[in-house]
Amino acid sequence: MSADQQPSVTVGQSLTPKSERPVGLIQKYHVQRANDTTGKHDSCRYFVLDPLHDPLAYEALVDYATYAREAGFQSLYDDLLNWLATIPTPSNKAGNGEAGEQRG
Numbered sequence: 001m002s003a004d005q006q007p008s009v010t011v012g013q014s015l016t017p018k019s020e021r022p023v024g025l026i027q028k029y030h031v032q033r034a035n036d037t038t039g040k041h042d043s044c045r046y047f048v049l050d051p052l053h054d055p056l057a058y059e060a061l062v063d064y065a066t067y068a069r070e071a072g073f074q075s076l077y078d079d080l081l082n083w084l085a086t087i088p089t090p091s092n093k094a095g096n097g098e099a100g101e102q103r104g
Contacts, residue, residue, distance in 0.1 A: 051087050058089055 031046040049057035061080055069077035 051084060055089070058084065058087065 025047075029048045031048060033041045033044070033046075036042070049061060051058035051061055061084055065077045065080035065084070068080065
């Protein structure tokens with residue numbers, strides 16, 4: 001490729017082959033808590049999940065919802081499952097219906 005030619009890259013596309021990408025936690029996002037006026041959470045770290053593109057994230061959120069319900073947070077459980085039901089997955093292609101398998 002000559003110096004005046006640029007490779008064709010789609011926005012968001014990685015130039016690194018998947019086999020060479022880092023595995024593990026990497027910093028991709030800057031997250032800021034919206035309702036911390038005291039600064040109590042200034043040193044907290046956050047973990048972003050993308051259930052639309054990451055099947056592990058989707059299943060992790062189904063599990064989290066289940067644990068929330070078991071801990072007495074029924075509204076959080078309902079909200080998470082309602083949100084997840086809008087996300088297309090192999091078992092929920094249209095993005096409607098039940099989110100994942102619910103454990104009893």
